[in-house]
Amino acid sequence: MFKVGFAYDSHRFTKSRPLFLGGVEIESDLGLKGHSDADVLLHALIDALLGAIGSGDIGTHFPDDEPQYKDISSLKLLDEVRKEVKEKKYIINNCDLVIVAEKPKLKPYRNQIVNSIADNLKIEKNSINFKATTNEKMGFTGRGEGMAAYAVVSVLESRLWQFFETLKMEGSIR
Ligand SMILES: Nc1ccn([C@@H]2O[C@H](COP(=O)(O)O)[C@@H](O)[C@H]2O)c(=O)n1
Numbered sequence: 001m002f003k004v005g006f007a008y009d010s011h012r013f014t015k016s017r018p019l020f021l022g023g024v025e026i027e028s029d030l031g032l033k034g035h036s037d038a039d040v041l042l043h044a045l046i047d048a049l050l051g052a053i054g055s056g057d058i059g060t061h062f063p064d065d066e067p068q069y070k071d072i073s074s075l076k077l078l079d080e081v082r083k084e085v086k087e088k089k090y091i092i093n094n095c096d097l098v099i100v101a102e103k104p105k106l107k108p109y110r111n112q113i114v115n116s117i118a119d120n121l122k123i124e125k126n127s128i129n130f131k132a133t134t135n136e137k138m139g140f141t142g143r144g145e146g147m148a149a150y151a152v153v154s155v156l157e158s159r160l161w162q163f164f165e166t167l168k169m170e171g172s173i174r
């Protein structure tokens with residue numbers, strides 16, 4: 001079957017920590033606070049993937065009181081979830097990702113972030129869309145206290161994916 005997952009995450013800014021978004025280090029005076037590397041974008045993506053395959057949430061998979069996840073790169077967590085998606089026999093169809101942050105400006109990192117996620121999920125770049133928006137100075141993101149991210153993903157059962165691939169090869173569909 002075809003399924004979708006949706007997720008939200010937020011993290012507070014902190015000094016003297018690097019800022020990672022989508023597995024890419026971003027030039028910034030402030031990083032994000034968290035038990036892991038606090039990659040808010042990957043956390044939203046991970047939760048959306050887990051939602052799509054009916055596998056609960058990030059905190060259940062990678063508890064924030066376990067020392068093994070202290071400062072861990074969220075790319076490692078994404079890889080675990082990618083494997084779970086595969087084990088459950090789903091293929092990731094597309095991901096649409098949004099960061100809400102007053103700064104830094106993220107548009108210049110768009111390609112790097114898309115490439116990083118595509119490489120790590122082992123899917124086509126054109127299956128991923130990344131965008132950023134400010135909150136027009138309103139709320140906690142607007143005041144520059146932190147960042148938020150939203151993710152929506154769609155997945156397709158592998159056997160259906162194969163079926164569509166065959167139809168494409170035969171020229172029956174595009
Ligand atoms: N952290 C951000 C926020 C926004 N952008 C880019 O600016 C455009 C306009 O944002 P508004 O919040 O004023 O609508 C947005 O579409 C992004 O292209 C950004 O790069 N980084």
Ligand SMILES: C[C@@]1(CO)OP(=O)(O)OP(=O)(O)OC[C@H]1O
Binds near residue numbers: 062064
């Ligand atoms: C991945 C984890 C692991 O501690 O990361 P955190 O940095 O604590 O981030 P959060 O999004 O608050 O919760 C998810 C956690 O499971």
